[in-house]
Amino acid sequence: MHTIDETDLKILDFLQENARMKRNEIAEKIGLSLPSVTDRMNKLEELGVTERYQAKLNYKKLGKDITAFIFVTSDSPTHYKDFIQHAQSTPDILECHSITGDGSHVLKIRTENTSSLEKLLAKIQSWKGVRSTRTSIVLSSHKETFTIDLKHCLK
Known part of the structure; x- marks a missing residue:
């Protein structure tokens, strides 16, 4: 079972700021490989921590x-x-x-x-x-x- 750690929280912070941020950009910013970031993001989705990625619209x-x-x-x-x-x-x-x-x-x-x-x-x-x-x-x-x-x- 994956437990959420500081690195996961950094990934989540970047996604909250910009859900369209590319995984390789996140990997570069936190000093991890692209496959590692991808694995973590997939785990966060499987755990239900990230439910969807959406745009903020100007209503x-x-x-x-x-x-x-x-x-x-x-x-x-x-x-x-x-x-x-x-x-x-x-x-x-x-x-x-x-x-x-x-x-x-x-x-x-x-x-x-x-x-x-x-x-x-x-x-x-x-x-x-x-x-x-x-x-x-x-x-x-x-x-x-x-x-x-x-x-x-x-x-």
């Missing part, structure tokens, strides 16, 4: 001008699975989280404009078990990242 340039968080309150756990399936199959919903506190779920969405947001809200409110929604529209974003600080992951 505004693609016509998705509205980012919002929708807090959903559901009636009961009876419709929980259906709610999750609806959220997963709705393209404008980027994230769906079960939460504590007010509500049962929070959704992060990106959509074209307030008209498309209104339609999306009506759709969500029509799902079985949804009792209420509360929406917060994002005015500006000051930090948005998928990277995590790996310095303390081995402790």
